[in-house]
Amino acid sequence: xxxxxGENLLDAASTRxxxxxxxxxxxSLLRAWGLPVDATGLAEFSRICVEAFADTVALxxxxxxxxxxxxxxxxxxLEETIGTLRERGCLVVSxxxxxxxxxxxxxxxxxxxxxxxxxSSDAVTVSPYLGFGSLxxxxxxxxxxxxGVFVLAATSNPEARVLQDQTDASGVSISQQIVNExxxxxxxxxxxxxxxxxxxxxxxTLTDPPALSxxxxxxxxxxxxxxxxxxxxxxxxAGDMAHLAFPNVSRAVLAQGPDVGNLRVAVSETAAxxxxxxxx
Amino acid sequence: xxxxxGENLLDAASTRxxxxxxxxxxxSLLRAWGLPVDATGLAEFSRICVEAFADTVALxxxxxxxxxxxxxxxxxxLEETIGTLRERGCLVVSxxxxxxxxxxxxxxxxxxxxxxxxxSSDAVTVSPYLGFGSLxxxxxxxxxxxxGVFVLAATSNPEARVLQDQTDASGVSISQQIVNExxxxxxxxxxxxxxxxxxxxxxxTLTDPPALSxxxxxxxxxxxxxxxxxxxxxxxxAGDMAHLAFPNVSRAVLAQGPDVGNLRVAVSETAAxxxxxxxx
Numbered sequence: 001x002x003x004x005x006g007e008n009l010l011d012a013a014s015t016r017x018x019x020x021x022x023x024x025x026x027x028s029l030l031r032a033w034g035l036p037v038d039a040t041g042l043a044e045f046s047r048i049c050v051e052a053f054a055d056t057v058a059l060x061x062x063x064x065x066x067x068x069x070x071x072x073x074x075x076x077x078l079e080e081t082i083g084t085l086r087e088r089g090c091l092v093v094s095x096x097x098x099x100x101x102x103x104x105x106x107x108x109x110x111x112x113x114x115x116x117x118x119x120s121s122d123a124v125t126v127s128p129y130l131g132f133g134s135l136x137x138x139x140x141x142x143x144x145x146x147x148g149v150f151v152l153a154a155t156s157n158p159e160a161r162v163l164q165d166q167t168d169a170s171g172v173s174i175s176q177q178i179v180n181e182x183x184x185x186x187x188x189x190x191x192x193x194x195x196x197x198x199x200x201x202x203x204x205t206l207t208d209p210p211a212l213s214x215x216x217x218x219x220x221x222x223x224x225x226x227x228x229x230x231x232x233x234x235x236x237x238a239g240d241m242a243h244l245a246f247p248n249v250s251r252a253v254l255a256q257g258p259d260v261g262n263l264r265v266a267v268s269e270t271a272a273x274x275x276x277x278x279x280x
Numbered sequence: 281x282x283x284x285x286g287e288n289l290l291d292a293a294s295t296r297x298x299x300x301x302x303x304x305x306x307x308s309l310l311r312a313w314g315l316p317v318d319a320t321g322l323a324e325f326s327r328i329c330v331e332a333f334a335d336t337v338a339l340x341x342x343x344x345x346x347x348x349x350x351x352x353x354x355x356x357x358l359e360e361t362i363g364t365l366r367e368r369g370c371l372v373v374s375x376x377x378x379x380x381x382x383x384x385x386x387x388x389x390x391x392x393x394x395x396x397x398x399x400s401s402d403a404v405t406v407s408p409y410l411g412f413g414s415l416x417x418x419x420x421x422x423x424x425x426x427x428g429v430f431v432l433a434a435t436s437n438p439e440a441r442v443l444q445d446q447t448d449a450s451g452v453s454i455s456q457q458i459v460n461e462x463x464x465x466x467x468x469x470x471x472x473x474x475x476x477x478x479x480x481x482x483x484x485t486l487t488d489p490p491a492l493s494x495x496x497x498x499x500x501x502x503x504x505x506x507x508x509x510x511x512x513x514x515x516x517x518a519g520d521m522a523h524l525a526f527p528n529v530s531r532a533v534l535a536q537g538p539d540v541g542n543l544r545v546a547v548s549e550t551a552a553x554x555x556x557x558x559x560x
Contacts, residue, residue, distance in 0.1 A: 026383045065380055065387030071359055071398030075352035099407055100345055100377055101437040103306045107345030118351030127379055129409040129432055133439030152409055157381040159413030163454060166446045174443060 005091075005123055005148030006186070006195025006244065009218050012058035012091055013246075013276030020059040020093065020220060021267060022250030023049045023081070025066045033258040039073035042066070045258075046081040052263035054088035056271070059246055061220075064096040079118045091122040093150060093220070099127035099135065106137035113138065113147040123148030125201060125220070132181040139185055142197045148218060149198050153178040154210050156203025156223035165208075175202075176210040186216040195244055202237060204229030204247055212241045219245045225252030231273040243277045285371075285403055285428030286466070286475025286524065289498050292338035292371055293526075293556030300339040300373065300500060301547060302530030303329045303361070305346045313538040319353035322346070325538075326361040332543035334368035336551070339526055341500075344376040359398045371402040373430060373500070379407035379415065386417035393418065393427040403428030405481060405500070412461040419465055422477045428498060429478050433458040434490050436483025436503035445488075455482075456490040466496040475524055482517060484509025484527055492521045499525045505532030511553040523557045 025045040027037050033048075035041035046062075053060050062081055067074035078094075085092050098108040111117055112124035123142075126135050128151055135151065142149045154164055154175035164175045172180070179200050186196025199218035202209055205228055212219060219238055223229040224247040231247075238245035249270050256266040305325040307317050313328075315321035326342075333340050342361055347354035358374075365372050378388040391397055392404035403422075406415050408431055415431065422429045434444055434455035444455045452460070459480050466476025479498035482489055485508055492499060499518055503509040504527040511527075518525035529550050536546040 024384075026387060028383075063384055063387075065378075065384045065391065068391040068399075069387045069397070071391070072352045072355035073398075075355045079351055097378070097380055097407075098345075099379075099409070101435070101439070103308075104304070104343055104345045107306060107343075107349045111345065111348040111351070117349070118353070119348075127377075127407050127409045129379070129407045129440075129443065130435050130437060131439030131441070131443050133442075134437055155381070155410050157410060157414055159381070159411030160409075161411070162413075162448075163409065163411050163457075166448055166454065168442075168446055174446065177443075 002146035004146050004189055004194055005142065005197045006189070006216070006218055008091060008122065008146070009059065009148070009246070010195060010243065010277070011279060014279040016056060016058040016276065017271035018246050018274040018276050019057060019267070019271040020061050020246040020248040021053055021057045021253055022095070022248055023060060023062040024250045024254060029254055039070045039077060042070055042074055043077045046077055048258050048260060048263070050081060050084050052260045053267060054085055054090055056264065056267055057090055058276070059091045059093055060085050061093045061095050061248060064094055075119070082119060082121055086122065093123040093125065093148065094119065094121040095125050097125050097127045097152065099130055101130055101134045105134060109138035109141040113141045113145060115145060123150060123199070125150045125152065127152050128178055132178055139198060147197065150201050150218065150220045151178055151182055151198065153200040154202045154206055156205045156227060173210065179210045179212060179215060182217055183215045190216040204233045204237065206237065209237045212237070213239050215241050217244065220248055221245055222248045225249045225270070234274070247274055282426035284426050284469055284474055285422065285477045286469070286496070286498055288371060288402065288426070289339065289428070289526070290475060290523065290557070291559060294559040296336060296338040296556065297551035298526050298554040298556050299337060299547070299551040300341050300526040300528040301333055301337045301533055302375070302528055303340060303342040304530045304534060309534055319350045319357060322350055322354055323357045326357055328538050328540060328543070330361060330364050330368070332540045333547060334365055334370055336544065336547055337370055338556070339371045339373055340365050341373045341375050341528060344374055355399070362399060362401055366402065373403040373405065373428065374399065374401040375405050377405050377407045377432065379410055381410055381414045385414060389418035389421040393421045393425060395425060403430060403479070405430045405432065407432050408458055412458055419478060427477065430481050430498065430500045431458055431462055431478065433480040434482045434486055436485045436507060453490065459490045459492060459495060462497055463495045470496045484513045484517065486517065489517045492517070493519050495521050497524065500528055501525055502528045505529045505550070514554070527554055
């Protein structure tokens with residue numbers, strides 16, 4: 001039986017810690033690192049990140065927008081970055097936040113999770129505005145290949161609350177509905193005593209987060225570090241899913257670049273706050 | 281003052297009709313056209329569509345997922361396709377359904393709407409799960425350059441209803457909230473007696489669509505043709521915004537390919553159902 005993405009993550013975390021480090025080559029950071037704002041600067045930025053993260057980080061999250069900005073040349077850099085990180089033993093979640101329906105959603109699923117795709121990643125982030133059910137093609141491909149999907153549920157930006165906190169007739173928030181639907185997809189794996197493939201994105205700075213108990217899937221938690229979320233917040237929000245909670249840190253680490261040694265120290269210090277759990 | 285995207289659309293529709301034709305090179309269609317399922321097949325499919333649509337269609341909508349599927353090589357084909365269509369006088373809306381926050385959303389905005397980007401399009405579709413306000417960077421760039429944004433509001437897929445029909449404390453549906461926020465952004469242009477830059481996506485098959493009166497922006501309406509929506513449905517849903525309603529037809533037209541002559545006949549017959557309004 002195919003190993004699940006959830007189990008792959010738990011394995012990685014047991015030796016590397018529960019940390020997701022972002023690669024966010026936005027314009028101001030390219031400049032701060034003394035790099036040109038073009039595809040060659042993007043390539044050098046990415047090369048430095050790979051060098052700094054590949055041997056020690058459990059989960060690396062390239063932010064697709066910053067590659068897409070440079071069109072096909074940016075995507076060529078992203079392909080190289082994803083491929084090298086995976087060859088060197090990192091799990092890669094491509095932060096694409098894609099969402100569509102039917103054969104179009106299947107196209108995105110193939111782009112990011114098919115083993116033969118040039119952008120093939122261990123996991124991808126997706127957005128459920130078209131309904132959780134519209135994402136079925138990416139869930140299907142994830143189950144087939146033991147890849148992961150992180151569905152946006154309760155995000156850490158303040159503008160999100162007006163939409164994500166709205167409730168259905170039973171008073172269940174949209175964020176909680178997303179978590180519950182992901183949990184339902186992971187339930188067959190729970191019966192096999194293993195973590196499933198379908199994760200969620202839940203901000204570490206939320207005052208009223210959705211209940212995550214029973215998710216049995218990974219939780220990507222942005223908002224740690226520069227945005228104010230702490231290790232204690234992560235523990236409180238994740239509850240009995242803490243072993244599957246991966247805080248995402250990007251700016252606090254990248255601010256230490258471009259020196260590879262300094263980046264490694266920042267990763268190591270941050271990862272120490274989020275140790276993995278031993279694997280039996 | 282920069283011409284708005286809404287005005288550009290009305291100009292195009294006055295001579296070409298109010299039709300948005302999709303370029304959807306999904307796998308089954310590549311095969312049906314006798315093309316290989318790779319970037320060379322994608323390029324030939326796109327070349328045929330450009331040949332068939334460039335001289336007569338007001339708005340052409342490449343579906344980004346089907347290019348992304350082939351990674352950087354697919355994006356190179358998309359760049360060429362968008363560029364050629366625009367050179368030949370079509371307006372191009374890239375159907376990307378992107379959505380993120382802050383500097384990341386600004387990255388997507390630059391990718392699709394900045395005049396210097398290799399993927400520079402007349403308009404882009406975006407998804408508001410992170411909150412309508414999170415999309416502000418793409419609205420800002422659209423206003424600056426007179427480009428367009430279509431925000432997903434009420435989509436035509438059945439899985440969408442459970443999310444998009446939920447209501448706030450005043451009983452206003454999420455779909456209607458999105459339309460109202462877009463209308464607020466277009467209001468300054470209404471005061472200048474011209475259509476604004478911010479449009480919405482509203483399915484032509486909806487039985488309970490949001491009210492569009494007062495939007496003063498373009499409406500992209502999928503669901504016409506194969507999915508069952510008719511010209512009458514478009515008129516009923518769009519109401520007094522009918523002059524800005526652009527039904528999207530993809531499969532019904534593309535099924536007539538790969539013969540360019542047959543594709544042109546299909547476009548011409550469909551466009552005749554949705555005439556533009558004369559411009560004073």
